[in-house]
Amino acid sequence: MLFSSEPLAPLVRKLLNIHPLSPEDRAAVLSLPSIVRQLEHGQYIVREGDVPTHSCLVVSGFAIRHKIMGDGARQIVNVHVAGDMVDLQNSLLKVADHNVQTLTAMEAAFIPRAAILDIAFSRPAVGKALWLETLVEGSIAREWIANVGRRNSLTRVAHLLCEFAYRLDAVGIGKQCNYELPMTQEQIADTVGLTPVHVNRTLKSLDAAGLTTRSRRSVVINDLARLAEVGDFRSIYLHLPQESLAA
Amino acid sequence: MLFSSEPLAPLVRKLLNIHPLSPEDRAAVLSLPSIVRQLEHGQYIVREGDVPTHSCLVVSGFAIRHKIMGDGARQIVNVHVAGDMVDLQNSLLKVADHNVQTLTAMEAAFIPRAAILDIAFSRPAVGKALWLETLVEGSIAREWIANVGRRNSLTRVAHLLCEFAYRLDAVGIGKQCNYELPMTQEQIADTVGLTPVHVNRTLKSLDAAGLTTRSRRSVVINDLARLAEVGDFRSIYLHLPQESLAA
């Protein structure tokens, strides 16, 4: 099932999570012009400085957005999963201010930027949902500033694991207490602003405390409430629909 | 001149920086319903958990957005100046995920959230400008993640000073090489994820290197190019109009 018949279905699901859409709105989103492509692991989708003409929807797989510092260091500023519009930011602003790269093999749907703007203003509900989607991204970014700026390594990593628990659960990839995270410890390090070595020690101490059980890329959270406590995690900033919060 | 006759003029100026607006669009923005209020230094505008009904425009003065960690630490996630919509985020999303507080005495215009949504979808150019404005904020947030996550103290602080040089210049508050920054070193520390003591030493070493000359709250940048070099600063992420970039 490499090419699904309705590649934009994950986008509809995502937008519905944020804002109600009429059947016509949903149909309009599904019939947006798009080109579906299979991308390999590690492939760049957008590079800083590009002037993109399309936005990219993650149909399946993972992508990251990152910035490279002057000294070569990398900071991952977001991780994207199925249903995420990976570069509304880069597409609507004239010039890309950061890189987008696949984390795994990925199925992507490219939508012309003009089509996005069209639907956003011809169908206010869709426009509002898209806008809210970008606002939620902003909210996550703010939480990451706080995570990286004001929390110690243990709290920081625990927080990230909690965030993935909620986000992956929300889109039906894995359960809150058990999911696959296709990131190396080096990539986690570049996400939380630590070194790979220290991430390794930190993950180990979460395991040692009985909070998580890891093997390879699989994460099992033994006690989400306790991990959230350690990770200073409250899910408000994800702005998920109530069902997920209640779980 | 406490109450200007057209309190929303700074908003028009700001939106024009991002996206062209017709005379009618400008007039429509200026005539948005708003309540102007004088706020004192340190006053909260929105608290995490609030369900705001209005968005707040900074007419004059400064405001900060911040988050409080479980251990009481604070992280400032943005600083706002005249023309900034301080909480489109908080207003459009159901529940505020962070706090907004005045940094100085401030003149604020409160606009009902419904009016914002109305104009955004009845006047696509205004809507696009507002959306782009939130995207630029997101871009700044991503840069801050990188700043706090992957740069050392000297680079971090230098970067912040460069950002203010550009942002304040862009709205006509001070010049790039000389501006007033109404923040204590403690507030700067909470912005860049350091301690006040270390910020003090870092600022001092920027001064000692001849890059800046500070006295009280005034910042003089002796050589912006060199400070940008030290601060690993490139202004793309601010998405300013070309004139400012060329300066």
Next chain:
DNA sequence: CGTAGTCTTGAAACTAGTCAATGTTCGTGG
């Protein structure tokens, strides 16, 4: 079965944090 990438571990070095005291600035009221 070998190789590349990733993970793990230890020891030493360093950046930034903590604690605590002193100095400075500025607004206020006598």
Next chain:
DNA sequence: CCACGAACATTGACTAGTTTCAAGACTACG
């Protein structure tokens, strides 16, 4: 107009958390 107090800035000595360097072990894949 000066004295006082509060908030803020500055400095030093010490500590802690994280990084760096380096080596070895595991895993997956061809």
